[in-house]
Amino acid sequence: MHITMIGSGYVGLVSGVCLADFGHDVICVDKDSAKIEALKSGEIPIFEAGLKTLVAENVRAGRLSFSTVVKESVAKSDVVFIAVGTPSRRGDGHADLSYVYAAAREIAEHITGFTVVVTKSTVPVGTGDEVERIIREANPSADVAVVSNPEFLREGAAIEDFKRPDRIVIGLSDDRARSVMTEVYRPLYLNQAPLLFTERRTSELIKYAANAFLAMKITFINEMADLCEKVGANVQEVSRGIGLDGRIGSKFLHAGPGYGGSCFPKDTMALAKTAQDYDSPVRLIEATVSINESRKRAMGRKVIAALGGEVRGKTIGVLGLTFKPNTDDMRDSPAVSIIQTLVDAGARVVGYDPEGMENARKVIDAIDYAEDAYDVAKDADGIVIVTEWDQFRALDFARLKSIMKAPVLVDLRNIYRREEIAKFGFAYSSVGRPAMDIPAATEH
Numbered sequence: 001m002h003i004t005m006i007g008s009g010y011v012g013l014v015s016g017v018c019l020a021d022f023g024h025d026v027i028c029v030d031k032d033s034a035k036i037e038a039l040k041s042g043e044i045p046i047f048e049a050g051l052k053t054l055v056a057e058n059v060r061a062g063r064l065s066f067s068t069v070v071k072e073s074v075a076k077s078d079v080v081f082i083a084v085g086t087p088s089r090r091g092d093g094h095a096d097l098s099y100v101y102a103a104a105r106e107i108a109e110h111i112t113g114f115t116v117v118v119t120k121s122t123v124p125v126g127t128g129d130e131v132e133r134i135i136r137e138a139n140p141s142a143d144v145a146v147v148s149n150p151e152f153l154r155e156g157a158a159i160e161d162f163k164r165p166d167r168i169v170i171g172l173s174d175d176r177a178r179s180v181m182t183e184v185y186r187p188l189y190l191n192q193a194p195l196l197f198t199e200r201r202t203s204e205l206i207k208y209a210a211n212a213f214l215a216m217k218i219t220f221i222n223e224m225a226d227l228c229e230k231v232g233a234n235v236q237e238v239s240r241g242i243g244l245d246g247r248i249g250s251k252f253l254h255a256g257p258g259y260g261g262s263c264f265p266k267d268t269m270a271l272a273k274t275a276q277d278y279d280s281p282v283r284l285i286e287a288t289v290s291i292n293e294s295r296k297r298a299m300g301r302k303v304i305a306a307l308g309g310e311v312r313g314k315t316i317g318v319l320g321l322t323f324k325p326n327t328d329d330m331r332d333s334p335a336v337s338i339i340q341t342l343v344d345a346g347a348r349v350v351g352y353d354p355e356g357m358e359n360a361r362k363v364i365d366a367i368d369y370a371e372d373a374y375d376v377a378k379d380a381d382g383i384v385i386v387t388e389w390d391q392f393r394a395l396d397f398a399r400l401k402s403i404m405k406a407p408v409l410v411d412l413r414n415i416y417r418r419e420e421i422a423k424f425g426f427a428y429s430s431v432g433r434p435a436m437d438i439p440a441a442t443e444h
């Protein structure tokens with residue numbers, strides 16, 4: 001099967017290479033010529049484990065190539081995926097669909113033979129209707145079916161998620177398109193991954209509902225964490241206690257500095273906007289958006305409190321800048337707001353991230369950057385763990401204490417326990433755990 005992937009960013013590149021790995025012929029297109037040149041020379045523009053090798057293997061096998069032009073690839077494709085960005089529209093929080101519609105316009109005139117155009121980007125309900133309208137207007141004779149197939153992969157585990165998804169959601173009403181999409185995903189179907197066929201609008205909404213639910217779950221446990229701090233309870237035990245209930249589930253119940261990343265912030269906001277437009281407001285999601293937004297700066301204030309309430313002239317080291325580990329993505333990372341709060345309060349901030357430094361420099365310029373965790377800690381009045389990279393999970397606290405001005409650790413990811421840190425003479429504060437760690441609840 002011949003496939004064109006329009007947009008070779010996180011989703012387009014990972015989806016494209018995985019589809020090639022299934023045996024399809026895939027051309028990944030991007031209008032960013034520097035990105036395409038890099039890909040052609042074997043460089044991968046994002047940090048994602050296993051991606052470089054998988055791209056190289058499929059390029060070598062002749063199943064994957066890269067281009068900046070859509071013409072030839074679309075003309076010979078059975079399926080054209082649109083995987084371009086849908087960021088928040090500046091000013092109002094709706095999804096900015098200009099890239100999706102531009103892609104639809106660009107491909108329309110090159111469509112020949114029956115072609116399935118698949119929107120993989122996260123798009124509000126009704127976007128597929130507009131994509132179809134644009135294509136039919138530009139090319140009235142096109143034999144085309146427009147399908148919704150949202151992507152659920154997570155950065156940091158993207159290949160695994162694409163190849164072993166919990167489900168594949170496909171929204172369509174055309175039987176020929178259904179056969180084509182079944183063929184596209186045949187290897188996964190044989191792997192028992194359920195293909196969920198539904199109407200296009202329902203499929204579009206499923207993606208937003210999934211992200212909004214997960215964002216809400218995180219926000220719920222974050223509020224529980226705040227309450228735990230007030231009442232002397234332990235949020236990790238609360239998470240475990242409720243997560244073992246099969247109806248609730250244990251995932252996305254880790255209290256922390258608030259969700260960030262390239263999806264949850266913009267998608268929760270876009271869903272809230274769509275719902276308002278349809279006079280059916282989703283108040284739980286509106287509350288989620290606003291609670292999460294205020295939480296990030298509140299975490300900055302928590303750090304200030306841990307350093308005695310005054311940080312002017314103090315040096316604070318920040319460990320982890322990306323919105324989560326195993327990615328170099330800085331989009332909407334909580335670190336940005338936390339650091340801004342510290343800088344606004346007069347602190348000097350030194351940051352380090354294992355993979356995100358290059359992207360961090362583009363969005364945070366008011367800080368110094370260090371070489372590693374110990375470089376961050378040098379002469380610091382306190383250090384803060386913002387992102388739970390593995391290399392921050394076994395820090396040498398004796399060494400840290402010997403180089404810091406004051407031994408203060410704020411652990412916004414709860415990766416340590418107070419008693420193990422106290423042994424080294426550190427003042428320790430975390431999220432939603434009492435001043436003294438209580439013994440773990442025993443299971444019977």
Ligand SMILES: NC(=O)c1ccc[n+]([C@@H]2O[C@H](COP(=O)([O-])OP(=O)(O)OC[C@H]3O[C@@H](n4cnc5c(N)ncnc54)[C@H](O)[C@@H]3O)[C@@H](O)[C@H]2O)c1
Pocket residue numbers: 006007008009010011012029030031032035083084085086099102103106120121122123151152153154155262263
């Ligand atoms: N990143 C994730 O983890 C993730 C997960 C699931 C879904 N999504 C959704 O997938 C979509 C893409 O996200 P992303 O993170 O891959 O974005 P991205 O910004 O990493 O990549 C988008 C790419 O599309 C290219 N592009 C834009 N217009 C183009 C055009 N007309 N022709 C060719 N290329 C074009 C851009 O140059 C860019 O390289 C979004 O809707 C996002 O919400 C993202």
